[in-house]
Structures are given as structure tokens and as C-alpha cells.
Amino acid sequence: MPAFTAIPTPSAAHFERIVKQFVEPAWQQVAGAIFNVVVTSCQEQPEKERRMCIGVRGRRFASRRVLKVKGKVVGVGRGKNTAVGLTEEELKAILNYNACEAAPKILGPIVEKIFQDYAKIEVATMPVGPRLVVQYPEFEDEDFYLHCVFKITFKNGEVWFLDLTYSQFGFDSCWTPEREYRTLYQKRGVGAERDSCRPVGQNYGMYPPEEPEDRRRLNDHLRESLNFDFSLFCLEHDKNIHQIVNDGGxxxxxxxxxxxxxxxxxxxxxxxxxxxxxxxxxxAHG
Incomplete structure (x- = not known):
């Protein structure tokens, strides 16, 4: 990577620009490339109906917005959204549905390069309470959802969460201080002791047994290709991402x-x- 003049006092404010102007938009490009559903309709569940609905174990989730989505799984990269009248927030929620585990597996090396020398990077899984739920007909709403984010621990002790798929749950931002994130989004009554944290590299090989082999290969190929492309771009322009984002010339x-x-x-x-x-x-078929 090209040399970068060190930031005198690395701060979350500096990295907020990097995250919001580059990392999150880059992930949205990837999310669009791997989207695998043709969405045919999307309708928000009326508030009155939400108050009547009873979710898992008889609990009511009236405070949540619920987007009832219909569509057909057509394969990675073949998805598209044909529903009309959706807001930008709703479009991003659908695009990022169930993608929180893929994001660190694909963009891990790029995120590590951005924060290297300034922070410790981990991947954390924690239970969260959504403000918005994308609901396909075959699934029921849940009490809470396990959610995967980057945990960024700066050398000065500050901890921030980089949540690339924040929009799927209606959260406000992809870049949030730890205490604020836990207060706003983590399941009530649950603390950091329920987190499952691991190094970024270790996370690449962590899949549930039912994960299809082709999805694992796709994540690996995307990770390697994007990391190479990112490094090559910076090398050819003789700049790193800090300089590219901060140079407004x-x-x-x-x-x-x-x-x-x-x-x-x-x-x-x-x-x-x-x-x-x-x-x-x-x-296989001869």
C-alpha cells in the first residue's frame, strides 16, 4: 500500500468519513451484486395490524415496522426489485436482508487495511432488537435477531461498531459508539457478555453446517478479488484510502x-x- 502520513491523533471522527464515504457505499455495491431475489411486492404492515399480531412466544412487536415482502429466489446475482413506491430506506433494508454475516467475510481485508496501526478489528455477533423487519411469507418475526458487525477498538480505548447491514433492521447509522449502539439496538437486558467476538481472519471460515458450498466459494472469491482490486487501485494512484477520501481537489x-x-x-x-x-x-451430469 502507498505510504500514508500518519494522523497526529487518530480519532473516530476521521474514520467516520472513511466509513460513510467509502466502506458502506462499497458494501452496497457488493450487496447489489450478490442479491438473489426477484422482489415482486412490498407492503408495510399497518400499525393497527401490528398491534394485533402476536409474535414468537406470544410477544407483541407493535413498535416495529414490518415490511411484508414477496419474491422468488433466482440465484446469486440475478436478483432485482420490481416493487414500486419504495423509499430509499426500504430498498436498502431489502437489499441487505440476511447479509450481515457475508459483509465481514467479504470486506474484512479492506476494513483491516483501513484501520491498521490505529485499532484492533474483530467481528462480533450479538442479539439485537430491530426497528424494522423485512419479512418474507415463509418466516415469522422473532423476539430478537443475531447480528454480525465489525468491532473497532482504537488505541485510546474508544470502541465503535461498524455495521454494514444496519439498514436491514432500520438502524440509524453504520458507524456508532459502542455504548450508544448497545443502548439503542442491543436486546434489552443483554450486555457485552453475550457477544461472540473473533478475529477477522478466523471469521472467514466460520459457517453453519447447512451453508451451501457454492456460497462459501463465492465469499472467498469476492474477498480475494475485491482486496486485490482495492490494493491495485491505491497503488496505481499512489494514494491510500485515507488520502483518496480526504483529498477534495x-x-x-x-x-x-x-x-x-x-x-x-x-x-x-x-x-x-x-x-x-x-x-x-x-x-456432474456427464
Whole structure:
């Protein structure tokens, strides 16, 4: 990576610009590339109906917004949203549905490069209480949901959460101080002792037994491709991401080019994996 003049006093404010102007938009590019559902309709459950509904174990979730979504799983990279009249918040919630575990597996190396020398990076899983729920017909609302985020511990002791799929639960921001995040979003009555934290590298190989092998290969290929593309872009421009984001001399054109480059890289990686799966299927059938 190109040399970077050290920040005199690294702070969360500096990294907030990096996160909100680069990391989160980069993830949205990836989320769009791997989206696998053709959404045909989306309707918010009326408040009156929410108050009448009883969720898991007889609990009422009247305070939550519920987006009732209908669609068909069509395969990674083939998804699209044909529902009309949705807000930007609703579109992002659907796009990021159930993607919190994929985000650290795919963008882990890039996030580590951004925070290297300034903070310890971990992946944390914790129970959260959503403000918004994307609900497909085959699923019921839950009391709480396990959610996966980056835990960023700076050398001065500050801890922040980088939540790339915050929008799926209607949370306010992808970048939040630990105490505020736990107060606003963590399941009531549960503290940090319920977190499951692990190093970013260890997280790459952690999957439930039922996770399809093709999804594991896709995450690995995306991670390697995006990391290479990101490093190459910085090398060719003789800048690192801190300089690219903070340099306003080109009106953000360099940052825009990087995001477009990563979006194209993600699309190509998904296409490659689909072609590999098709070839393997053909071989299996003789």
C-alpha cells in the first residue's frame, strides 16, 4: 500500500468519513451484486395490524415496522426489485436482508487495511432488537435477531461498531459508539457478555453446517478479488484510502472511480462463480 502520513491523533471522527464515504457505499455495491431475489411486492404492515399480531412466544412487536415482502429466489446475482413506491430506506433494508454475516467475510481485508496501526478489528455477533423487519411469507418475526458487525477498538480505548447491514433492521447509522449502539439496538437486558467476538481472519471460515458450498466459494472469491482490486487501485494512484477520501481537489472523482471499480469487480466475481457452478453441474451430469 502507498505510504500514508500518519494522523497526529487518530480519532473516530476521521474514520467516520472513511466509513460513510467509502466502506458502506462499497458494501452496497457488493450487496447489489450478490442479491438473489426477484422482489415482486412490498407492503408495510399497518400499525393497527401490528398491534394485533402476536409474535414468537406470544410477544407483541407493535413498535416495529414490518415490511411484508414477496419474491422468488433466482440465484446469486440475478436478483432485482420490481416493487414500486419504495423509499430509499426500504430498498436498502431489502437489499441487505440476511447479509450481515457475508459483509465481514467479504470486506474484512479492506476494513483491516483501513484501520491498521490505529485499532484492533474483530467481528462480533450479538442479539439485537430491530426497528424494522423485512419479512418474507415463509418466516415469522422473532423476539430478537443475531447480528454480525465489525468491532473497532482504537488505541485510546474508544470502541465503535461498524455495521454494514444496519439498514436491514432500520438502524440509524453504520458507524456508532459502542455504548450508544448497545443502548439503542442491543436486546434489552443483554450486555457485552453475550457477544461472540473473533478475529477477522478466523471469521472467514466460520459457517453453519447447512451453508451451501457454492456460497462459501463465492465469499472467498469476492474477498480475494475485491482486496486485490482495492490494493491495485491505491497503488496505481499512489494514494491510500485515507488520502483518496480526504483529498477534495478532484471533487471526489477519484473516490467515485474506486467505488465504480469495486462494483464492476464484484459483478465480475459473481459472474465467474456462476459460470464455475454451471460447469461443475454439467460435469456432474456427464
Amino acid at each position: 478532484d471533487n471526489g472523482q477519484e473516490l467515485k472511480a474506486l467505488l465504480e471499480d469495486l462494483g464492476e469487480c464484484a459483478d465480475n466475481a459473481v459472474t465467474h462463480c456462476r459460470e464455475v457452478e454451471m460447469a461443475m453441474a454439467d460435469l
